[in-house]
Amino acid sequence: MDSSFSRYQNLAENDRKINNMLANKQAQDFEMSSVSxxxxxxxxxxxxxxxxxxxxxxxxxxxxxxxxxxxxxxxxxxxxxxxxxxxxxxxxxxxxxxxxxxxxxxxxxxxxxxxxxxxxxxxxxxxxxxxxxxxxxxxxxxxxxxxxxxxxxxxxxxxxxxxxxxxxxxxxxxxxxxxxxxxxxxxxxxxxxxxxxxxxxxxxxxxxxxxxxxxxxxxxxxxxxxxxxxxxxxxxxxxxxxxxxxxxxxxxxxxxxxxxxxxxxxxxxxxxxxxxxEKRGRFSDLLLPQLRLTSILLWFIWLVCAFCYYGIVLMSTELFESGNNNKICLPSMENEIFKTVQTCTAESRYLTTRDYIDLLWTTLAEFPGIFATIFIIDRFGRKITMVVQFLIFAISLSFLFHCAKNRALLTIALFFARGIIAGVFQAVYVYTPEVYPTPLRSIGVGTCSAMARLGAMVTPYIAQVLLKSSIATSMAIYISAALLAAFASLLLPIETKGREMKEHVSKN
The missing domain is CATH 1.20.1250.20 (MFS general substrate transporter like domains)
Incomplete structure (x- = not known):
């Protein structure tokens, strides 16, 4: 009897161990199903x-x-x-x-x-x-x-x-x-x-x-x-x-x-x-031999992007406002710069409903500009996208020489120019983080952004001050800047399309 009872206990103990093992296995399988x-x-x-x-x-x-x-x-x-x-x-x-x-x-x-x-x-x-x-x-x-x-x-x-x-x-x-x-x-x-x-x-x-x-x-x-x-x-x-x-x-x-x-x-x-x-990059690292040309060209491209983008934004209201004036506003020679200096005999001195509607149309141009950039940037590469868009922007501005007095043509020219420059700005935003290695990526984008702010600080004096005295001169400045930026984009030594982001700074 004792021998039979012992065998029964051993069998029961073995069954218990097997059941525990199965339970643990099921629990592990459940955890594995919810955790990678x-x-x-x-x-x-x-x-x-x-x-x-x-x-x-x-x-x-x-x-x-x-x-x-x-x-x-x-x-x-x-x-x-x-x-x-x-x-x-x-x-x-x-x-x-x-x-x-x-x-x-x-x-x-x-x-x-x-x-x-x-x-x-x-x-x-x-x-x-x-x-x-x-x-x-x-x-x-x-x-x-x-x-x-x-x-x-x-x-x-x-x-x-x-x-x-x-x-x-x-x-x-x-x-x-x-x-x-x-x-x-x-x-x-x-x-x-x-x-x-x-x-x-x-x-x-x-x-x-x-x-x-x-x-x-x-x-x-x-x-x-x-x-x-x-x-x-x-x-x-x-x-x-x-x-x-x-x-x-x-x-x-x-x-x-x-x-x-x-x-x-x-x-x-x-x-x-x-x-x-690797230590976090320093500003001087952006001027290493293998990155020097890229950094200098990108600083100039970012400066021109902001200069042209905010220039279009500011000149749009200036051009629409000028279209409301029956007579040209002339500066008074007897006042200083930071005192009241302009006299104007125009009847309409504020932006009209038509001005705001046309301004809205030119602003909406950024949507097709963004989607066009998304469509072409992975097909033709970052460099070609920037080159072509800068050239189209310059062509769009050239029409302003001839259509400043034609409201419909003016709105169309501003529409294309606003959409294109918004697109090229986004292409630059994509290219810059891709071209810099991880230890320098943050400081690289940061310095480019600082150059963009510098361009934005300068543009009001062209789009708001010089434009009032000479549309031709102000447009020539923007067109020249865009053409130079197109050439700078072409000179960029690296195309980042299909290229993995670098994680190390090359010592070569």
Whole structure:
């Protein structure tokens, strides 16, 4: 009996062990069905983002960052609408009118290093949150400016806050899979164009009844909206890992996986080896022998892009405004530059409904420009795209010599010019991060952006001041700049189409 009972116990114990093994195996199979395994048992943020793909998380982030980009665009578009009104209401000179535009770009240029350092130290989310609050605050205050001096100060502070807006694109790009990154970054520019169109429509409704001060107030609405959604913005997982906050980075990646209905990766989250092995690039590294020509050419191309793009934006209202005047405005020789200097006998001194409608048409041109760039940039390459678009832009401007007095032809020429220069700007945005290696990519794009601000600071004196005295001279300057930029694009030594992004700085 004892022997039989012992055998029964042994058999029962074996059955229990087998059942436990089967249960453990089922549990493991269940976990494996909801978690992807990385063979090395480690993974980087880049691997995780590529594994999760483009999904619901990126769609929501597109809307959030797009709202910031839209608010930035509206503040820029205000410059072309506000200047003619202030010229007549406050009797400011053309140089003062141009200075009101330049001071915004000056604030942007000076603040770029500050916001870059702030976001690297405290994160993208705190930087964007503070930026939206400051931009909303200074935007409201600028509407209460009692005089021209205060307007300059407050619009300069608006420009300082706007300098952080590119961080929204940085945050967006850091959550994009490699294959979708270029197209998604280009498509994000649709929010910029949408903001510009919305600003023109808002001006059409507000300016004739409430005036420019209410336009400044109502234009801050998207900023208020973005400030409200900032608590839901995710922090960059790349920043969190680089700053040693691995647990928070994993939580963010789990959120991405959940929203995109993808399994979370198993293993340990590590920092990319390249980041650990190589020091962050310095400005002098951009002038290494193998990068010197590329950097110099790109600085010039970015400068011309901003010079021509904002030139078209500003000259559009100037040309439409000139078309309303029955007589030419002549400068008074007896006044100083920063006092009232122009007399005009025209009956219409403000932009009319037709002006705003034509301005809206020229702004809408950016949509086909963006989509055309997306279509051709992967087929013909980045360099050829920039060369051809600069040449077409120059041709479009040449028509302005002959159609400045014909309203329909003027609108068509501005339409093509605005669409083309918007497209070439996006091509440059795609090319620049691709051509620089990872340790130099951030500083490379940053220096190019600074050169763009410099071009934007100069263009008001051509598009708003010189244009009033000589359309031919101002157009010749823009055409010459575009032709030189086309030649510079042709001289770029590297074509990045189909080329993987470099992770190391070549020592050759």
């Amino acid at each position: 395994v990385v063979p090395d048992e480690t993974y980087t943020v880049a691997q995780a983002v590529d594994a999760f793909g483009f999904g619901k998380f990126q769609v929501k982030l597109s809307l959030f960052t797009g709202l910031c980009w839209m608010a930035d665009s509206m503040e820029m578009t205000i410059l072309s609408i506000l200047a003619p009104t202030l010229h007549y209401e406050w009797q400011i000179t053309r140089y003062q009118q141009a200075l009101a535009t330049t001071v915004v770009f000056l604030g942007m240029m000076l603040s770029s290093p500050f916001w870059g350092s702030f976001s690297d130290k405290f994160g993208r989310k705190p930087a964007l949150t503070l930026c939206s609050v400051l931009l909303f605050y200074f935007g409201i205050l600028s509407s209460m400016s009692p005089n021209y001096t205060w307007l300059l100060i407050l619009r300069g502070l608006v420009g300082f806050a706007i300098g952080c807006s590119p961080q929204s694109v940085t945050l967006y790009a850091e959550f994009l899979p490699c294959k979708q990154r270029a197209k998604c970054v280009v498509l994000l520019d649709c929010f910029w164009t949408l903001g510009a169109c919305f600003e023109v429509v808002l001006a059409l409704i507000v300016m004739p009844t409430l005036g420019w001060k209410w336009l400044l107030i109502l234009s801050t609405a998207p900023l208020l909206g973005f400030a409200c959604v900032c608590p839901w913005l995710p922090e960059s997982a790349r920043y969190l890992v680089a700053s040693g906050q691995t647990d928070k980075a994993i939580d963010v990646l789990k959120k991405v996986a959940y929203d995109n209905d993808k399994p979370m990766l198993l293993g340990k989250l590590v920092v990319d080896d390249v980041v650990l092995e």
